[in-house]
Amino acid sequence: MEAERRLRPEDVVELNPNYHFRWEEPQQAHVLLYPEGIVKLNQTAAAILEACTGAPSIADGTAELSRRYDKRNLGAEVLKFLEVAHAKGWIRVKS
Amino acid sequence: MPKAGSGLSLDGLGMPLWLVVELTYKCPLKCPWCSNPVDFNRYRNELTTEEWKAVLREGRRLGSLQLGFTGGEPMLRRDLEELVEEADGLGYYTNLITSGVGLNEKRLRALKKAGLKQIQLSIQACDQELNEKLVGLDVFAHKIAIARTIKAEGFPMVLNVPVSRYNIDHTAAFIELAADLGVEYVEFANLQYYNWALLNRAELLPTREQLARSEAEVKAARERLGKRLTIYYVVPDYHDNRPKACMNGWGSIHLTIAPDGTALPCQEARLIKEIEFPNVRHHALDWIWTRSPAFNQFRGESWMKEPCRSCSEKEKDFGGCRCQAYLMTGDAANTDPVCAKSPHRHLVDALISGAETRRDQKPLIMREGGYPRRTGAR
Numbered sequence: 001m002e003a004e005r006r007l008r009p010e011d012v013v014e015l016n017p018n019y020h021f022r023w024e025e026p027q028q029a030h031v032l033l034y035p036e037g038i039v040k041l042n043q044t045a046a047a048i049l050e051a052c053t054g055a056p057s058i059a060d061g062t063a064e065l066s067r068r069y070d071k072r073n074l075g076a077e078v079l080k081f082l083e084v085a086h087a088k089g090w091i092r093v094k095s
Numbered sequence: 096m097p098k099a100g101s102g103l104s105l106d107g108l109g110m111p112l113w114l115v116v117e118l119t120y121k122c123p124l125k126c127p128w129c130s131n132p133v134d135f136n137r138y139r140n141e142l143t144t145e146e147w148k149a150v151l152r153e154g155r156r157l158g159s160l161q162l163g164f165t166g167g168e169p170m171l172r173r174d175l176e177e178l179v180e181e182a183d184g185l186g187y188y189t190n191l192i193t194s195g196v197g198l199n200e201k202r203l204r205a206l207k208k209a210g211l212k213q214i215q216l217s218i219q220a221c222d223q224e225l226n227e228k229l230v231g232l233d234v235f236a237h238k239i240a241i242a243r244t245i246k247a248e249g250f251p252m253v254l255n256v257p258v259s260r261y262n263i264d265h266t267a268a269f270i271e272l273a274a275d276l277g278v279e280y281v282e283f284a285n286l287q288y289y290n291w292a293l294l295n296r297a298e299l300l301p302t303r304e305q306l307a308r309s310e311a312e313v314k315a316a317r318e319r320l321g322k323r324l325t326i327y328y329v330v331p332d333y334h335d336n337r338p339k340a341c342m343n344g345w346g347s348i349h350l351t352i353a354p355d356g357t358a359l360p361c362q363e364a365r366l367i368k369e370i371e372f373p374n375v376r377h378h379a380l381d382w383i384w385t386r387s388p389a390f391n392q393f394r395g396e397s398w399m400k401e402p403c404r405s406c407s408e409k410e411k412d413f414g415g416c417r418c419q420a421y422l423m424t425g426d427a428a429n430t431d432p433v434c435a436k437s438p439h440r441h442l443v444d445a446l447i448s449g450a451e452t453r454r455d456q457k458p459l460i461m462r463e464g465g466y467p468r469r470t471g472a473r
Contacts, residue, residue, distance in 0.1 A: 018213075018251040018279060024160065026108075026110060026158035027108060027110075027158070031160065033161065033212075034188075034251075035212075035215070035251050035253055035279070036161075036190065036213075036215075036280075036282075037161075038160055038188075089325070
């Protein structure tokens with residue numbers, strides 16, 4: 001595997017353009033759609049993806065989540081999930 | 096087309112998440128492993144544009160998400176762009192599964208405009224000569240050119256390789272070709288032996304040694320290429336000792352509509368002649384999916400016999416493939432004979448050893464209308 005560094009709070013991440021992320025009413029869940037695949041996301045995963053892709057940085061997205069859910073110290077949890085999403089190719093680091 | 100390895104282990108909440116529409120059985124190619132029925136020529140009354148649109152609307156209401164346009168060769172339908180546009184408007188993720196024949200820059204742009212999301216292009220060899228021998232037509236140069244155009248138009252793309260003993264030794268070359276074309280995914284689909292592939296099984300089945308070499312090449316390439324190229328590898332199910340979790344279970348998440356409107360739990364199921372499959376021309380899709388006897392026949396577990404009924408893995412593989420059980424044992428309710436627990440496993444073992452000891456090569460029976468003939472190249 002290519003050597004990949006870990007994500008950092010100051011990184012800017014975006015959704016892989018080949019993935020479509022959206023709410024699916026019949027499933028009552030957010031889904032990721034991509035060539036030959038569907039991923040159904042739980043609420044936490046969807047909230048993190050929504051807040052952090054498109055935010056000026058992961059740290060900004062995390063702050064937004066903290067405000068929205070009135071929870072502190074979310075940084076480690078958010079990074080942990082984003083690492084998984086990154087490894088699966090759902091998101092990429094914006095250069 | 097959904098396959099094991101495509102992240103299928105999914106609870107669809109009883110909805111047909113994957114809808115596959117076979118727009119036509121017509122195809123200019125003559126692939127001797129075609130998944131269409133051997134008597135495809137009998138089915139000529141294809142659904143009209145409006146009938147297909149009704150299927151798409153009803154499918155979406157039932158919760159379908161992923162939509163595959165396939166055939167035959169779906170590019171032969173002049174209304175493909177119109178159907179893609181309808182599907183995109185309904186909220187499907189639209190996939191086109193094509194041989195590339197009939198695709199050109201103009202139609203690609205129209206498909207992009209209509210909202211098509213992804214293209215799966217088949218390729219059978221890495222050179223013109225073998226490709227022509229396997230598909231019966233000189234289309235290799237066109238396939239390569241159209242693959243580049245697909246990428247230039249910005250589509251994500253799966254390069255699909257139907258794997259047999261004829262091309263399995265070129266695994267590394269296929270990977271190189273895929274990387275050179277800049278596709279995101281390459282899928283090695285070891286053939287599954289139904290319909291035309293079944294007619295040619297003795298000729299197409301690779302040896303254990305070929306498989307092992309090919310798998311080693313895939314592993315090395317995955318390490319070397321990492322995220323640049325995702326390699327799907329559909330395992331040859333005869334060589335496993337547990338059956339594939341076929342379709343994630345009968346009538347679980349997958350719904351196919353054949354060109355004449357026949358609704359099927361998978362693309363091969365109409366080969367089970369004892370089952371009368373419902374048609375969208377006569378029944379609402381909702382009734383077909385939820386109520387029809389055909390879709391309920393092997394749903395859940397109550398239909399299972401031993402050794403499946405008392406097996407701890409029945410929720411994992413659902414007893415395997417009903418079509419394979421039917422073809423090899425004569426009863427679709429039997430355990431898939433690929434399973435080592437099946438009393439019919441010896442039938443599969445005989446096929447595998449047949450591939451090892453095979454001496455003389457017979458011509459392939461190419462896919463053509465009328466009665467199957469051994470006219471293919473050696």
